Structures are given as C-alpha cells and as structure tokens.
Amino acid sequence: MKKITLIVNIAAISTMxxxxxxxxxxxxxxxxxxxxxxxxxxxxxxxxTKLFQNELILHxxxxxxxxxxxxxVVSTFLGTILAIGMDRFPWPKKMNTVLDxxxxxxxxxxxIIFAAAMVVAFGFLxxxxxxxxxxxxxxxxxxxxxxTAFVALVVRSRLVSIGKDVEEAxxxxxxxxxxxxxxxxLPLLTxxxxxGAMLAFTLSLDDFVISFFTxxxxxxxxxxxxxxxxxxxxxxxIHALSTIVLLITxxxxxxxxxxxxxxxxx
Amino acid sequence: xxxxMIWYGELLSQKSLIKRGxxxxxxxxxxxxxxxxxxxxxxxxxxFATRGSYGELVWEFSFENYKRLLGYGxxxxxxxxxxxxxxxxxxxxxxxxxxxxxxxxxxxxxAGKPERTRxxxxxxxxxxxxxxxxxxxxxxxxxxxxEMPFARIAAFFKLISPGMPLYPSAFxxxxxxxxxxxxxxxxxxxxxxxxxxxxxxxxxxxxYSSNVRIFMHAILxxxxxxxxxxxxxxxxxxxxxxxxxxxxxxAKYMLVGNLIQQQFGTSRDWAFGAAISMGLMVxxxxxxxxxxxxxxxxxxx
Numbered sequence: 001m002k003k004i005t006l007i008v009n010i011a012a013i014s015t016m017x018x019x020x021x022x023x024x025x026x027x028x029x030x031x032x033x034x035x036x037x038x039x040x041x042x043x044x045x046x047x048x049t050k051l052f053q054n055e056l057i058l059h060x061x062x063x064x065x066x067x068x069x070x071x072x073v074v075s076t077f078l079g080t081i082l083a084i085g086m087d088r089f090p091w092p093k094k095m096n097t098v099l100d101x102x103x104x105x106x107x108x109x110x111x112i113i114f115a116a117a118m119v120v121a122f123g124f125l126x127x128x129x130x131x132x133x134x135x136x137x138x139x140x141x142x143x144x145x146x147x148t149a150f151v152a153l154v155v156r157s158r159l160v161s162i163g164k165d166v167e168e169a170x171x172x173x174x175x176x177x178x179x180x181x182x183x184x185x186l187p188l189l190t191x192x193x194x195x196g197a198m199l200a201f202t203l204s205l206d207d208f209v210i211s212f213f214t215x216x217x218x219x220x221x222x223x224x225x226x227x228x229x230x231x232x233x234x235x236x237x238i239h240a241l242s243t244i245v246l247l248i249t250x251x252x253x254x255x256x257x258x259x260x261x262x263x264x265x266x
Numbered sequence: 267x268x269x270x271m272i273w274y275g276e277l278l279s280q281k282s283l284i285k286r287g288x289x290x291x292x293x294x295x296x297x298x299x300x301x302x303x304x305x306x307x308x309x310x311x312x313x314f315a316t317r318g319s320y321g322e323l324v325w326e327f328s329f330e331n332y333k334r335l336l337g338y339g340x341x342x343x344x345x346x347x348x349x350x351x352x353x354x355x356x357x358x359x360x361x362x363x364x365x366x367x368x369x370x371x372x373x374x375x376x377a378g379k380p381e382r383t384r385x386x387x388x389x390x391x392x393x394x395x396x397x398x399x400x401x402x403x404x405x406x407x408x409x410x411x412x413e414m415p416f417a418r419i420a421a422f423f424k425l426i427s428p429g430m431p432l433y434p435s436a437f438x439x440x441x442x443x444x445x446x447x448x449x450x451x452x453x454x455x456x457x458x459x460x461x462x463x464x465x466x467x468x469x470x471x472x473x474y475s476s477n478v479r480i481f482m483h484a485i486l487x488x489x490x491x492x493x494x495x496x497x498x499x500x501x502x503x504x505x506x507x508x509x510x511x512x513x514x515x516x517a518k519y520m521l522v523g524n525l526i527q528q529q530f531g532t533s534r535d536w537a538f539g540a541a542i543s544m545g546l547m548v549x550x551x552x553x554x555x556x557x558x559x560x561x562x563x564x565x566x567x
Contacts, residue, residue, distance in 0.1 A: 004477065012375030015368045019394045019445055022405030029408060038413040082294025089287030090273065099291075102298055105306075108498075110506025110550060112523050113309070113543045114302075119530050120312050120540065121305035123323075145301040148294055164274050171275030177286070208400050208509060213530060223400045230404040230513065242401040249397050257389055 023246060030239035047240035057225065057241060063136060064221040067211075068204040071143035076197040078144070079151025084185070086152070087159040088167075103153060106146040115213035118142045122214065135216035142214050143204050150203060151196035158192025191263035198256045205249075313540035321534030331541030347525070351545060354522040355553075357511075358504040361443040362451070365500055366493065368444070369452040373459040388456065395449035403442050403513045407431070410438055434516030442510040447503070451496035458492025497557065502550050522546050 033044035051057055086099055106114060118138070125132040132138060170184045186193075208223045215224055222245060229238050271280055313331055316324040335351075337343050376387045394402065410417060410432035421428040432438055466484045475483070486493075508523030515521070522542060529539025 008371040008374050011368070011371035015372045015448070016390060018368075019391070019448060022402065022409050022445065023394070023397065025408040026401065026405045038408060038411050078294040078297055081290045082298075085287055085290030085292075085294070089283065089290070091287070099295070102295070102303060105298075105302055108502065108550075108554075109306075110503055110523075110546060112506040112508060112526055113547055116526060116530060116539055116543045117305035117309040118301075120309050120536060121301070123536070124308065141301060145298065148297060149302075152294060168275040177276075202396055206396060206398055208398065213527075223398050226398075226404070227400045227509070227513075230400075230407065234404065234407050238404075242405075245401060246397060250393055253393050253396050254389060257385070257392065261385065 026239050027243045027246070030236060030243045032236060035236065047236045048244075050237055051240055051244070054237070056220075057222075060220045060222050060225040063219055064205065064223075067136065067139055067143060067219075067221060068201050071140050071147055071204050072197055072201045074140075075144045075147035075151050075200050076193060078148045079196060079200075080155050080189070080193050082148065082152045083155035083159055084189075087156050088164075088185075103149050106149040107153075111146075111207075111209045112213075114146065115142075115210045118145075118210065119213050133216060134214060134219075136219040138214040138216075139211055139219060139221075142210050143207065146210070147200035147203055151193075151200050154196035154199060155189065155192045158189055158195075162188050191259075195256075195260055195263075198252070198259065202249075202252055202256065205252075309540045309543060312537055313544045315537045315540075317535045317537050321536075323536055331538045332545075334538060335541055335545050347542075350520055350525055351522055351549070353519075354505050354546075355549065357439065357443060357521060358501050360440065361447055361504045362497055362500045364440075364444050365448045365451040366455075366497065368448055369455050369496065370459075372448075372452050373456045376456060377459045377462070391449050391452050391456075394445075395453060399446060399509050400513075402446060403510050406438060406442050406445075406514060407433065410441075433514050434518055436515065436519050438514035439511050439519050439521075442514045443504060443507065446507070446510060447500040450499045450503075451493075454495035454499065455489060455492045458489040462488050494557075498554065501553060501557075505549060505553075506546055 029038060030047055031043050031045065032038075032040055033046070034041040082103075086096070086103075091099070122132050122134070122138050166188065167180060167184055170180050175184065206223075208227065211221055211224055212227070215221070220228075222241070226238060226242060226245075229235070269280055270277060271283070273283055312323065314327040314329070316326045316328065316330065318324045335347050337345050337348050372391065376384060376391070379387050408414070412418075412421075412429050412431050417426065417430070417432050418428075420426045420432060421430070426432065462485065466488070467480055470480045470484045505521075506523045506526075507521065508527050511519055511521040511524055512527070515524075522545070526539050526542050526546070529535045529542065533539075
C-alpha cells in the first residue's frame with residue numbers, strides 16, 4: 001500500500017508541475033533583461049515600467065475593465081431577479097423545464113457556437129442600426145447574455161438552500177411585498193448575489209472566444225491584445241503583461257474562495 | 267382562475283401572483299430569448315443560406331453547406347472537412363481520458379492533506395482554471411522553445427531538427443489541451459473524492475481484492491457523479507476549442523473550432539460557418555446522449 005501512496009504523490013506533484021511550469025516560465029522571463037531569446041541576462045523590471053507607457057496596452061486594459069464592470073452590473077441585476085422569478089412562484093412543471101433549459105444553454109453549448117450566433121445576430125441588427133457595428137457595445141451585450149445565465153444559476157441555488165420559511169414567517173407578521181423583498185429576501189440572498197457577481201466578473205475577464213468574435217478594431221481587450229501579439233512575436237513585454245493578469249487572477253480567485261467558503265460553512 | 271390562494275403566508279389571488287411572477291421573470295428571460303435563443307435559431311436558418319460573391323448572405327435555401335461539410339465539392343468528394351471533424355473528436359476524447367487519468371492521483375493527494383492545508387492545495391488547482399486561456403496556451407511557447415531542454419532532447423533523438431521548437435505540432439496541441447482542461451476534470455472530481463467512504467476501500471483490501479478491482483468497485487462508483495460533471499465540462503469545450511490548435515497546432519493541425527473561426531474571419535462565409543457550427547452542435551449533443559446512456563449503464567452495476 002505504501003508503494004501506491006508514493007506513486008500517487010509523485011503523479012500528483014508532477015501534474016501540478018505540469019500545470020504551473022508554463023506559467024512560471026512566463027513570470028520568469030518577464031524579468032529577464034533581454035529583448036530576444038530565452039537566455040538569462042539578469043534581473044530587470046524594465047518590461048513592467050514600459051507597459052505603463054504603452055498607449056495600446058493601457059487602452060486595452062481600460063476596455064477590459066469597462067467590459068467586465070458594465071456587463072457584471074447588468075447581468076447581476078438581470079440574473080438575480082430572474083432567479084427569484086423562477087424559484088419563488090408556482091409555475092407549471094413544463095414551463096419550469098423550458099426555463100431551466102434556456103438557463104443551461106450557455107453552460108452546455110461550446111462557446112464558439114454562441115460566438116458564431118452572436119456574429120450573425122449582430123449582422124442583422126447592424127442593418128437596422130449602426131449602433132451594432134463590431135465593438136464594445138456588442139461585446140457587452142454578448143457578455144451579459146452568458147453571465148446572466150451563470151448568475152441566475154448561482155443565485156437560484158442560494159434561494160433553494162435558504163428555503164422559504166423565513167419569508168413565510170415574515171408574511172405571517174404582515175410584511176408587505178416590497179418590505180419582504182428589501183428586508184428579508186435580498187439580505188438573505190446577498191452572499192449568493194455577491195458570489196454570482198464575482199463569478200460573472202471573472203468569466204468576463206477570462207473570456208477570449210466571444211470577445212474575439214464580437215470585437216471591433218477600437219475595442220481590443222487584454223486577452224485579444226496578447227493573442228494578436230504572440231501570433232506575431234513573443235516579447236518580454238507580453239510576459240510582463242501576462243504576469244500582471246496572472247497576479248490579478250490569483251487575487252480574485254483567493255478572495256472568491258474565501259468568500260464562498262465563509263458563507264457555505266456557516 | 268381568479269381564485270384566492272395562500273402562497274407562503276400571503277393571501278392573494280392567483281392572477282396577481284402570476285402577474286408578479288412575470289414581473290420578475292420578464293427582464294432576464296426577455297434578454298436571454300433575444301440574445302441567446304433567437305440568435306441560435308437564426309444560426310440554424312443561416313446554415314441553409316448561400317454565400318454571395320462578396321461574402322454577403324443570399325437567401326436561397328439548400329443543403330449545399332452541409333453537403334460541402336460532408337466533403338462533396340465542385341471537384342468531387344474529398345474527406346478534408348470530415349477529417350477535421352474526426353480529428354476534433356479524437357483530440358477531445360484523448361484530452362478527456364488523459365485528464366481523468368491525471369486527475370485521480372491529484373484529487374487523492376489533495377484529499378489526503380489535513381484540513382488546514384487542504385484548501386491551499388485546492389487553490390493551486392483552481393488558479394490555472396481561472397487563468398486566461400490565451401496566456402496559458404502561449405506560455406507553452408516558452409517551454410517548447412528550441413533553447414529549452416525538451417526541444418534539445420527531442421533534437422538529440424532526431425525527432426526534430428536542432429534549433430527548431432517543438433511547436434507547431436500535434437504533440438504541442440495535446441500538451442496545451444491537457445493542461446488547459448485538467449482542472450475542469452479535477453475540480454468536480456475532487457468534490458466526489460473528498461466525500462469518498464474509505465471504509466469500503468478498506469473492506470475490499472481486507473478481502474484481498476486487487477488494486478484494479480478496488481478502483482473499479484469501491485472507488486469509481488463513488489466518484490462517478492463528480493467524474494461525469496468533469497467529463498462533460500471537458501469534452502464539450504475541448505471539441506470546440508480554437509485557441510490551442512491555432513497557437514500550438516498551426517495550419518498543420520486544424521480542429522473544427524479553427525474551421526468555424528476561419529469562415530467568420532478571413533473566408534467570410536457565414537452560411538458555411540453556421541453549417542459547421544451545427545455539425546459541432548450535433549456532435550456535442552450526440553456525445554452527451556451517448557455518455558448519458560453509457561453512464562446509466564455504469565450506475566446499474
């Protein structure tokens with residue numbers, strides 16, 4: 001049995017090394033003092049300082065942030081009321097099945113198909129209004145669409161887990177509908193809403209495919225910028241940018257984990 | 267219809283309850299119908315349309331795009347597109363299988379850690395899960411570069427010529443795909459492994475069962491729920507993946523995702539792109555269906 005434990009440990013540690021080797025390499029070469037090649041020429045932070053002088057990168061960072069914040073705010077609102085609407089009313093079984101199916105569509109469909117559908121749909125909308133030229137607005141709409149489904153799924157599972165007892169008790173004590181919503185349901189729901197919003201935000205930052213299909217020349221985001229750059233040439237500046245994105249991801253993941261753990265355990 | 271009812275402590279008419287329900291339901295559902303269900307339906311319609319000479323859509327409906335996907339072109343039958351579809355399925359199957367194989371030891375390792383440090387180890391798997399896929403893919407450029415030991419070893423064994431990187435190649439695509447999707451299997455699997463009832467494993471050991479039998483009869487059935495989620499979360503996106511083959515496979519190793527992207531990008535043939543998307547969708551649904559039937563069979567044992 002000891003032998004098996006040893007094999008399992010070795011396999012597990014090599015797997016983690018396999019996951020992290022590329023990421024560590026990116027961070028390592030982001031502080032390498034040479035423009036070309038992968039030979040160590042000493043430590044430097046030049047590539048990081050140069051990032052903040054690069055207009056294109058700053059613009060891409062701004063686009064990424066605007067896209068993530070706007071789409072998260074809208075989708076959190078839409079997803080939350082959708083979840084309440086689905087869980088707290090006596091809908092017939094058939095209707096529930098259909099609603100449930102629609103909600104699971106973005107989870108089950110490969111994102112490239114959703115992206116293709118968006119391209120075609122915006123193509124039609126464009127003939128009605130020039131507002132729908134490829135660009136930030138289209139990206140925001142596309143992101144809101146898949147985020148809303150994810151937020152609704154998270155919030156709904158929270159709704160199911162808190163149950164209806166407290167709300168029923170509030171009703172028995174003559175709470176009105178608005179009072180009930182603001183003073184009972186929403187406060188109880190807050191952890192679910194925050195978890196859903198954090199998920200939506202991370203999904204938006206993480207997305208490449210849907211942004212790639214809906215972006216215009218003026219709405220390049222960081223993942224799109226990195227993709228275009230590495231197809232031409234891999235530079236230490238891109239490593240520096242990727243390392244910063246990686247660090248932001250780590251902070252987001254750790255705060256998300258802490259948050260969900262705190263509320264799920266209690 | 268307009269009868270009074272008590273709904274969780276509130277006395278009201280059915281009509282007003284339903285009206286209120288729709289008030290909550292409408293904004294989100296309307297959004298999803300306009301920007302998710304309708305575009306999906308439009309994509310189906312477009313897949314039967316024709317490409318005009320300037321890349322615009324012409325509303326002449328036919329099965330031409332699907333015939334083309336099956337290989338019937340102006341110059342007779344070629345298996346090119348079918349090969350790409352087949353290759354995508356094989357890549358997805360191999361990626362899923364190897365990810366499952368690597369995920370089990372990883373999950374046992376993490377589950378075996380004391381509770382205080384367990385979530386720290388788990389976070390180590392979660393971070394790559396959430397890291398942008400473009401970064402995780404291009405990072406392999408560095409590992410597979412000619413200056414790095416791996417390319418040198420390959421060159422030493424005459425697998426590649428010296429001074430060449432290990433990408434673009436099928437090997438690089440597999441490396442990229444497995445490292446991309448491994449956390450997708452490992453995380454759901456861990457939730458099952460964490461709850462594993464080890465007394466069953468001990469009982470099997472006491473009865474002199476072989477390691478393979480212990481895994482098949484004491485471990486696999488217990489971890490099946492998490493494994494199923496992991497397999498679906500990996501297989502479906504792996505088939506449609508286009509970043510990894512684009513960066514690590516190049517023109518040599520195209521997958522269906524690249525083919526779709528090409529139609530909406532340089533080729534500007536939306537109708538054919540829509541038809542390929544439908545092909546991918548059918549493959550996805552078919553494999554989900556097969557998997558469901560198969561896993562039900564496993565459930566019974």
